[in-house]
Each structure stands twice: as C-alpha cells, then as structure tokens.
Amino acid sequence: MTSPSTLAKPKPAASPLARLRSIPHLGLLAVLIAIVIFASVRTDAFLNPNNLINVARQVSVVAVIAAGLTLLMVAGGMDFSMGGNVAVTTAVAAQMLSHGWSTAVTLAVSIALSIAVGLVNGAVVTFTRVAPFVATLATATLLDGVALLVIDGMSISIDDHLSTLGNGKTLGLPNLTFVAALVLAVTAFVMRYTTFGRDAFAIGGNEDVARLSGINVVRDKLLLYGLAGALSGLAGIMLLSRLAASSPGTGGLQLQLTAVAAVVIGGTSLAGGKGTIGGTILGVLLLGVVANVLNLLQISSYYQQISVGAVLLVAAVANLMQSRGKH
Structure with a gap:
C-alpha cells in the first residue's frame, strides 16, 4: 500500500505576480500600452478612427517584411537587402504599369524578380560562407542603385492602378492590413506547426548539429532567403499601391532598419x-x-530616425545580455 508520504504533492498555485510574469512579451506590451495612454492624453487626434486606420495602413508594409525577417533570423540568417528589394520592386512595377502592362503580368514579374534576388542572397551566403550581414548589405547598396536607374531618379506615377489594394477597405479596415495579417498568420503557423519551421529553429540553434540530424540545411536556407525575397516583393507592391508612385527613396535602408x-x-x-x-x-x-x-506632436522627423536607431541599439544589447545569461 502506498504511504501518504510517497504520494506526489500537488504543486502550489502560482501567485498572481508569477502568472503576470509568465505573459509573453509583457515588458514590450507594457511599453506599448504606456505610449498609447500618453498619446491619448497629449493629443485627441491619436484615437481618431481615421488616424488609427492610417497607422494600420502604414505598419502593414513593415509587418510583411518583418514576418519574413523573423523566420530568416530564427534560422540564424539575416537579409539587409529586403528594403532595397522593395525599392526595386516598386520601381519595376511602376514602370511596367505606367507603360501599359497588365496588373497581373506586372505582379508576376515583380514577385519573380524579388524571389530571384532572395535566392541570389541565399546562394552567396550558403555556398561562399560570406557573412549574411556583409553579403546582404552589399546587395542592398546594389539594389538601391538599380532602383534609381529603373526610374531614372524621377517619380513614376501609377495613377489608380492598385488603388483597391492600397486605399480600399474591408469591414472598415484597410485591405493592406488584411494582407499583412494573413502573411503574419501563415508565418506563425509555419514556425510553430510545420517541419520546415522546426528545422529553421534547429538550424539557428546549431547549424552543424542540424546537418548531422539529417536536415537539408542548404535547401532550407535557400528556401528561407527565397521566401524573404518573395515577401519583399509583396511589401513593395503594397507600398506602391499605398503611395501610387515610385520615387527616389521609396523603400531602401530606412524601411529595412525599421x-x-x-x-x-x-x-x-x-x-x-x-x-x-x-x-x-x-x-x-x-x-x-x-x-x-x-x-x-509635430516633432521633427529627424527624431524618428533617432528613435528607431536608439530602440534598435537598446534591444540588441538587451538581446545579447539575455542570451549570455542563459549560458
């Protein structure tokens, strides 16, 4: 007969503070809520529905790029050329639409081009062992120049082409937001529930161990960079549809850093x-x-660049310290 002392003791219920700390990304969520409250107090315009819709439309392009970048970085990769890829996509698509090409052909050519750029990045990183940061930064510089050549340094308007995507709404929300939400949902599903997603985590954890475990590292890395290219192309089409024109400075490094x-x-x-x-x-x-x-709040746009750079630096340092703390 089992004695009472050998029975498993029930685990004590977690305290409210412990449950609070278990919430994913609690600190980031708290900062976001604090900024929203501050903005709501300082200006009535922030909670205006039109302003919130505008914010949703603006972040949609960044969200699509960030989705591809998240999956790539999980696998230990990096692509600093996604913003440049966006610039080339908008330039090529704008020129094609302005010269009478159909929307379907324009989209197909633009996305195919962006995938090709991603695959080239993947091939360079995979087969030459050049650091992803160096390889893709070089590609980014090249693509920014190509984008300027394609539009000849001028602004190319597409009139009302893609206006349904860029300015249309469904159920009161921008169509761009639905596209971004779909991309984020599919990426989250791939990362959490598919073999490809699990392999990406394994490659990022230790590429040599992943290879010895039977994972086709070369194939997966090429697919990851190709996917990053495809999402760059999609983001470029989304940005073009919102701006209705491709101009010098569209996309590029600033979008990438964000x-x-x-x-x-x-x-x-x-x-x-x-x-x-x-x-x-x-x-x-x-x-x-x-x-x-x-x-x-009519604060200079220069401070926006400062804020992005400062936040990125703080986050990178915190990321590194957290990583060291686990070893």
Missing part, C-alpha cells in the same frame, strides 16, 4: 534559434505608434 528593429525588439535572437511572430507584431506596432505620435 523592420530589423521591430524584429529584434520583439525578442528574436540575433544569433538564431529563438523568435516569435507575436513579439514581432508588438515590435512593429510599437515603432508605428511612436512614429505616429511624433508626427501628431
């Missing part, structure tokens, strides 16, 4: 092996709300 900052703020490890789409969403929203608040 996406990187959002992903890192959201807790994705720079070393790979850790990351969530939920954290990335909060990071995207935080940067989008901060930019909107600075605009509403």
